[in-house]
Amino acid sequence: MEDVESMVEDEIVLKVEDLYKSYNNVIVLKGISFEVRRGETKIICGPSGSGKSTLLRCINLLTKPDKGMIWLEGEELTTRSININKVRQKIGFVFQEFNLFNHLTALRNVSIGLEVVKKMKREEAYKRAMEVLRKVGLEEHAHKYPAELSGGQKQRVAIARALAMNPSIILYDEPTSALDPQLIGEVLEVMKALAREKVTSIVVTHEMGFAQSVGDEMLFMYDGKIIERGPPEEVIHNPKTEIAKKFFERIQELYGREKR
Amino acid sequence: MVSVVDYVPYILEGVLWTLGLVGGGLLIGFIVGLPSAIAQVYGHRFLKIMVEVYAWFFRSVPLLVLLFLFYWGIFPALGFKLDPLTCSILVLGIRSGAYQSQIFRGAITSVGEGQYIAARTLGMSKMRAIYHIVLPQALRISIPGWANEYAIILKDSAICFTLGVMEILTRTRYVVMATLEPLIPYFIAGALFIVLTYSGTKILNTIYDKLKIPGLIWRM
Ligand SMILES: Nc1ncnc2c1ncn2[C@@H]1O[C@H](COP(=O)(O)OP(=O)(O)O)[C@@H](O)[C@H]1O
Ligand SMILES: [Mg+2]
Numbered sequence: 001m002e003d004v005e006s007m008v009e010d011e012i013v014l015k016v017e018d019l020y021k022s023y024n025n026v027i028v029l030k031g032i033s034f035e036v037r038r039g040e041t042k043i044i045c046g047p048s049g050s051g052k053s054t055l056l057r058c059i060n061l062l063t064k065p066d067k068g069m070i071w072l073e074g075e076e077l078t079t080r081s082i083n084i085n086k087v088r089q090k091i092g093f094v095f096q097e098f099n100l101f102n103h104l105t106a107l108r109n110v111s112i113g114l115e116v117v118k119k120m121k122r123e124e125a126y127k128r129a130m131e132v133l134r135k136v137g138l139e140e141h142a143h144k145y146p147a148e149l150s151g152g153q154k155q156r157v158a159i160a161r162a163l164a165m166n167p168s169i170i171l172y173d174e175p176t177s178a179l180d181p182q183l184i185g186e187v188l189e190v191m192k193a194l195a196r197e198k199v200t201s202i203v204v205t206h207e208m209g210f211a212q213s214v215g216d217e218m219l220f221m222y223d224g225k226i227i228e229r230g231p232p233e234e235v236i237h238n239p240k241t242e243i244a245k246k247f248f249e250r251i252q253e254l255y256g257r258e259k260r
Numbered sequence: 261m262v263s264v265v266d267y268v269p270y271i272l273e274g275v276l277w278t279l280g281l282v283g284g285g286l287l288i289g290f291i292v293g294l295p296s297a298i299a300q301v302y303g304h305r306f307l308k309i310m311v312e313v314y315a316w317f318f319r320s321v322p323l324l325v326l327l328f329l330f331y332w333g334i335f336p337a338l339g340f341k342l343d344p345l346t347c348s349i350l351v352l353g354i355r356s357g358a359y360q361s362q363i364f365r366g367a368i369t370s371v372g373e374g375q376y377i378a379a380r381t382l383g384m385s386k387m388r389a390i391y392h393i394v395l396p397q398a399l400r401i402s403i404p405g406w407a408n409e410y411a412i413i414l415k416d417s418a419i420c421f422t423l424g425v426m427e428i429l430t431r432t433r434y435v436v437m438a439t440l441e442p443l444i445p446y447f448i449a450g451a452l453f454i455v456l457t458y459s460g461t462k463i464l465n466t467i468y469d470k471l472k473i474p475g476l477i478w479r480m
Pocket of ligand 2: 052
């Protein structure tokens with residue numbers, strides 16, 4: 001039993017190999033390689049403009065890399081023949097600016113993917129959506145519209161929306177950067193809980209407390225390259241490069257005092 | 261001597277014709293304008309250019325010229341013999357489509373790309389994301405612009421008197437010719453347009469309010 005579990009844990013969910021991407025002759029990603037194992041929480045950080053969002057967008061096929069390969073559960077995503085819509089069902093995406101569907105209640109925001117993409121019956125989709133909303137602590141807000149929710153609640157709905165699809169991996173792109181400081185905690189709590197439940201994820205974040213409490217590995221990106229990698233505590237407290245050191249000092253100044 | 265009472269029902273009957281022109285025109289305009297707007301926002305370059313040329317042409321040429329061009333020129337040349345009403349509805353509609361495409365395009369753009377991308381990341385196809393996420397919101401946002409388009413096409417429809425469509429103005433002119441008394445008939449015609457403009461926009465604005473999304477204020 002133990003063996004089976006550890007085998008499953010060791011399974012590589014996502015593999016990125018030598019990824020390159022440029023926009024108008026500016027190279028934004030310069031040879032990115034890493035792997036994410038089942039149940040792992042991978043933290044990515046680095047200064048603004050270093051290519052973190054572009055990397056996530058490549059993984060989700062929102063943009064096409066120039067070179068390099070991506071595999072999701074053994075399937076190569078970087079081939080021409082790939083069914084984009086099928087692949088995206090297996091990759092959850094949580095945006096900095098939430099991007100909730102404004103004309104739908106929280107419940108429908110979560111259920112619409114199940115109804116339209118997974119072709120679930122409406123009652124069944126609602127049931128599943130409600131379960132997931134309960135998980136992010138928003139059961140009693142299920143029938144509110146996004147404009148009636150706080151930023152933290154919106155982001156939790158967005159997480160529920162991604163989670164409901166039962167994806168193989170969830171990509172978070174600075175999920176708390178657009179939030180008022182007092183609302184960040186509730187979102188991080190939900191993300192931590194999911195990480196502890198071994199929901200595989202890549203989290204682009206500057207929340208160092210979060211990174212250290214649930215991150216399995218941290219990648220530090222700078223100028224389109226991963227220049228440091230290792231356990232979050234290591235990378236944060238003993239960075240090898242001057243750039244990373246400066247960055248973490250700056251982060252400490254900006255967010256340091258509040259402990260999360 | 262002909263009295264007011266004698267010709268009022270005759271002019272009133274023109275309201276039905278006017279509403280036919282407006283309703284038909286708006287409907288065709290919607291059928292043409294909405295896909296045009298979608299093509300302009302999400303379509304490939306070639307489609308975008310086609311729509312742009314179409315919208316540009318129909319917005320640049322005066323309605324009267326369009327009516328004559330199609331009634332006397334294009335339709336006969338294509339071998340269609342259309343009656344004035346059908347031709348007028350088609351021209352009003354295709355022209356309204358050019359304006360409506362601008363209304364819908366603005367509305368689609370103001371929904372924002374974020375929600376569309378979010379829908380795509382769930383695995384929705386382009387069409388599904390547009391249909392389930394973008395359009396329900398864009399159509400709501402379009403209603404005030406659409407109410408304005410209704411008022412414009414309503415007033416423009418009077419020009420169809422030049423083809424002899426039996427709408428309000430045509431009938432009014434006949435009455436004036438018969439009675440040689442212009443003031444009251446034209447006054448009645450004007451009043452009818454005011455009533456139609458007012459009630460139509462009122463209805464559309466009521467619908468708009470009914471469809472408001474709780475808590476949301478549209479930025480437009
Ligand atoms: N669609 C785009 N077109 C042109 N340049 C882009 C585009 N997206 C990102 N970039 C550029 O790529 C670089 C990396 O951006 P991004 O991946 O957003 O970085 P990060 O998320 O780390 O802040 C930036 O210099 C940015 O200006
Ligand atoms: Mg970014």
